Amino acid sequence: xxxxxxxxxxxxxxIRKDSPLIHNITNFVVMNSSAxxxxxxGASPVMAHCQAEVEEMASxxxxxxxxxxxxxxxxxxxxxxxxxxxNSVGIPVILDPVGSGATRLRTEAIKKIMEECSISVLxxxxxxVLSLGxxxxxxxxxxxxxxxxxxxxxxxxxxxxxxNCVIAISGEEDCITDGxxxxxxxxxxxxxxxxxxxxxxxSAVTGAFCAVADDNLALATAAAFGFYGLCGDLAVKTSDKxxxxxxxxxxxxxxxxxEEIEGQxxxxxx
Amino acid sequence: xxxxxxxxxxxxxxIRKDSPLIHNITNFVVMNSSAxxxxxxGASPVMAHCQAEVEEMASxxxxxxxxxxxxxxxxxxxxxxxxxxxNSVGIPVILDPVGSGATRLRTEAIKKIMEECSISVLxxxxxxVLSLGxxxxxxxxxxxxxxxxxxxxxxxxxxxxxxNCVIAISGEEDCITDGxxxxxxxxxxxxxxxxxxxxxxxSAVTGAFCAVADDNLALATAAAFGFYGLCGDLAVKTSDKxxxxxxxxxxxxxxxxxEEIEGQxxxxxx
Amino acid sequence: xxxxxxxxxxxxxxIRKDSPLIHNITNFVVMNSSAxxxxxxGASPVMAHCQAEVEEMASxxxxxxxxxxxxxxxxxxxxxxxxxxxNSVGIPVILDPVGSGATRLRTEAIKKIMEECSISVLxxxxxxVLSLGxxxxxxxxxxxxxxxxxxxxxxxxxxxxxxNCVIAISGEEDCITDGxxxxxxxxxxxxxxxxxxxxxxxSAVTGAFCAVADDNLALATAAAFGFYGLCGDLAVKTSDKxxxxxxxxxxxxxxxxxEEIEGQxxxxxx
Numbered sequence: 067x068x069x070x071x072x073x074x075x076x077x078x079x080x081i082r083k084d085s086p087l088i089h090n091i092t093n094f095v096v097m098n099s100s101a102x103x104x105x106x107x108g109a110s111p112v113m114a115h116c117q118a119e120v121e122e123m124a125s126x127x128x129x130x131x132x133x134x135x136x137x138x139x140x141x142x143x144x145x146x147x148x149x150x151x152x153n154s155v156g157i158p159v160i161l162d163p164v165g166s167g168a169t170r171l172r173t174e175a176i177k178k179i180m181e182e183c184s185i186s187v188l189x190x191x192x193x194x195v196l197s198l199g200x201x202x203x204x205x206x207x208x209x210x211x212x213x214x215x216x217x218x219x220x221x222x223x224x225x226x227x228x229x230n231c232v233i234a235i236s237g238e239e240d241c242i243t244d245g246x247x248x249x250x251x252x253x254x255x256x257x258x259x260x261x262x263x264x265x266x267x268x269s270a271v272t273g274a275f276c277a278v279a280d281d282n283l284a285l286a287t288a289a290a291f292g293f294y295g296l297c298g299d300l301a302v303k304t305s306d307k308x309x310x311x312x313x314x315x316x317x318x319x320x321x322x323x324x325e326e327i328e329g330q331x332x333x334x335x336x
Numbered sequence: 337x338x339x340x341x342x343x344x345x346x347x348x349x350x351i352r353k354d355s356p357l358i359h360n361i362t363n364f365v366v367m368n369s370s371a372x373x374x375x376x377x378g379a380s381p382v383m384a385h386c387q388a389e390v391e392e393m394a395s396x397x398x399x400x401x402x403x404x405x406x407x408x409x410x411x412x413x414x415x416x417x418x419x420x421x422x423n424s425v426g427i428p429v430i431l432d433p434v435g436s437g438a439t440r441l442r443t444e445a446i447k448k449i450m451e452e453c454s455i456s457v458l459x460x461x462x463x464x465v466l467s468l469g470x471x472x473x474x475x476x477x478x479x480x481x482x483x484x485x486x487x488x489x490x491x492x493x494x495x496x497x498x499x500n501c502v503i504a505i506s507g508e509e510d511c512i513t514d515g516x517x518x519x520x521x522x523x524x525x526x527x528x529x530x531x532x533x534x535x536x537x538x539s540a541v542t543g544a545f546c547a548v549a550d551d552n553l554a555l556a557t558a559a560a561f562g563f564y565g566l567c568g569d570l571a572v573k574t575s576d577k578x579x580x581x582x583x584x585x586x587x588x589x590x591x592x593x594x595e596e597i598e599g600q601x602x603x604x605x606x
Numbered sequence: 607x608x609x610x611x612x613x614x615x616x617x618x619x620x621i622r623k624d625s626p627l628i629h630n631i632t633n634f635v636v637m638n639s640s641a642x643x644x645x646x647x648g649a650s651p652v653m654a655h656c657q658a659e660v661e662e663m664a665s666x667x668x669x670x671x672x673x674x675x676x677x678x679x680x681x682x683x684x685x686x687x688x689x690x691x692x693n694s695v696g697i698p699v700i701l702d703p704v705g706s707g708a709t710r711l712r713t714e715a716i717k718k719i720m721e722e723c724s725i726s727v728l729x730x731x732x733x734x735v736l737s738l739g740x741x742x743x744x745x746x747x748x749x750x751x752x753x754x755x756x757x758x759x760x761x762x763x764x765x766x767x768x769x770n771c772v773i774a775i776s777g778e779e780d781c782i783t784d785g786x787x788x789x790x791x792x793x794x795x796x797x798x799x800x801x802x803x804x805x806x807x808x809s810a811v812t813g814a815f816c817a818v819a820d821d822n823l824a825l826a827t828a829a830a831f832g833f834y835g836l837c838g839d840l841a842v843k844t845s846d847k848x849x850x851x852x853x854x855x856x857x858x859x860x861x862x863x864x865e866e867i868e869g870q871x872x873x874x875x876x
Contacts, residue, residue, distance in 0.1 A: 094653065102579065118409065371635050590800065
């Protein structure tokens with residue numbers, strides 16, 4: 067068994083045993099699917115966005131997942147409160163910059179969250195993530211919105227160092243880096259982009275993997291991506307059409323264990 | 337045919353014939369599934385939370401279902417307005433105390449609703465429900481968060497008398513009591529806890545059963561629990577994995593009739 | 607091949623090729639299903655409701671879809687801002703008057719939107735749509751809440767002229783008119799009324815068809831209705847129960863192409 071296979075199985079086993087509470091402040095579109103995705107892998111999801119309770123909720127959680135789709139100003143304040151609480155109690159914070167770059171509100175929201183909170187993992191697609199980098203990073207990312215070219219990897223690595231967090235870019239091939247180690251993950255299926263909330267669900271799952279990880283969040287994130295993509299690879303055998311694929315995929319998140327994982331992860335360290 | 341079989345079939349028949357309008361003020365996670373669950377049993381769901389319309393909506397409804405997951409302050413005010421309207425027009429109010437005990441906001445929200453409105457049925461899991469009882473009730477409920485031990489039944493019965501409402505506790509075995517009669521229901525499947533919104537959906541279904549009941553809301557609630565659990569028992573034969581189970585379950589809520597019900601309900605009066 | 611078959615195939619082909627961005631401000635219940643429905647036909651959905659971003663979002667979109675289910679005051683302001691932006695950049699605005707006539711808030715919301723914005727297509731069921739007409743229109747619509755009688759068609763035609771928009775009424779048989787041409791569509795299945803969000807999804811799909819249409823929005827709307835209903839006709843062969851029907855339906859929106867469309871649309875021009 068490879069080291070990444072063993073690590074993935076170990077983290078998944080811990081999630082199923084400990085049911086870590088994952089506190090999500092996420093968008094209206096994916097609340098249901100993110101909750102079901104977290105339940106399927108064995109975690110305990112809670113959605114809570116009201117300023118009056120987010121600190122209390124984050125303080126009893128094992129990870130906080132922030133997602134800015136359908137953001138509004140008061141939710142942004144709640145995200146910052148939850149993020150700061152997570153920082154103070156020492157649990158990971160995952161940030162999903164949905165639509166960053168599309169409107170000023172979203173771009174500014176992400177910047178404000180990253181200024182006020184320490185983020186553990188920033189997970190999005192290539193254009194969303196690189197829109198948040200310095201001019202130098204953005205230049206490297208231009209015209210690379212889907213493919214994992216060497217300049218994108220280099221931009222991600224620089225950004226991880228700049229922001230002091232794990233940068234996790236989803237795409238045909240995924241790239242996860244903490245600025246030092248770089249993982250490429252090629253599990254996953256194109257139909258996953260045709261179902262809303264699959265990307266947001268991966269941010270939530272990354273939260274669960276990081277919640278039970280000892281230390282190495284880049285490796286835990288790569289394990290989350292590999293496992294998630296593998297469940298897609300298995301589910302597409304049941305259906306390659308989006309709605310029935312989603313059903314099969316969530317079933318696979320629930321039922322996939324060490325036997326299916328071993329030898330099937332396509333995680334490579336660069 | 338037993339009396340509970342006959343009562344369950346009678347109430348379900350009325351729901352399918354009259355399509356009672358069930359006004360839900362519920363959390364963002366389960367709005368879609370609660371609407372589909374209500375449609376499947378033959379009721380007419382409406383979701384409306386704005387203070388400017390909740391009184392009007394409640395006044396044309398046949399039951400009001402309040403659920404505090406993802407609560408925020410202005411929604412709490414709307415819940416109280418809807419509850420008071422329901423009280424004044426004489427329709428049942430179901431209250432689902434999602435996460436009560438987890439944060440002050442939620443515990444206080446439930447207390448405020450129960451102070452200002454007359455609740456017909458309080459439905460939740462054991463820890464949620466008993467967190468709302470007096471010190472004496474909470475003591476009896478300690479260490480009984482899942483199993484339906486005699487002290488839990490006794491605590492529920494006391495609480496029903498204290499609060500003057502039906503207490504309905506979901507668990508491996510369910511307990512429904514109005515302080516006088518006690519029903520135990522053992523239909524239902526463990527996978528139902530692995531799908532988000534199944535519990536909240538039961539609160540909505542309880543609303544529909546109570547909407548068409550003549551008087552005995554404890555019996556109507558037990559009928560709702562028995563029917564709902566039975567649909568789970570039937571659906572698990574199609575799939576025991578969460579996403580495909582949910583599809584099969586909602587299909588069963590739609591298609592299950594007197595033939596499947598007769599002799600299959602496991603409702604016992606203590 | 608009939609002209610409507612050809613037009614429907616042409617518009618669907620454009621959607622799948624161009625992936626038009628459809629900006630939805632819609633209700634909490636259907637956000638997930640509307641997003642999945644739009645993805646399935648090949649469009650790019652975005653949900654954004656915050657006043658701080660709706661103008662920017664609408665200005666980069668190819669159509670705006672407004673839906674007043676679960677409306678609240680600040681969302682109404684956002685809808686008007688998005689509608690005005692759409693008008694100024696010249697993209698279609700679809701309006702879905704969910705629950706119009708049920709509460710003053712909803713009836714007034716629709717009136718305000720229609721006063722302040724130019725609507726391209728008003729899509730709803732018969733009672734919702736006719737509740738918004740003049741006294742003369744409402745009288746013609748009385749007692750015709752489901753069936754497409756001649757007085758309803760006449761009322762719709764008058765209303766289209768009054769409001770200067772396409773009136774699209776969903777029912778057993780649908781009626782689409784711009785005041786001049788009248789289309790009747792009889793694809794579709796009764797089970798579609800037993801799944802929440804199917805009607806709202808049709809408004810979103812109408813947005814996508816209008817986004818890629820050259821000019822004739824009544825025809826584009828009829829094409830959207832025909833295609834959508836046909837996917838229902840095909841899906842019901844897989845299942846006539848609501849939850850599994852919904853899965854099959856969304857799969858069909860994704861997979862149905864010119865071969866299935868040709869000769870199967872039941873769109874007639876009166």
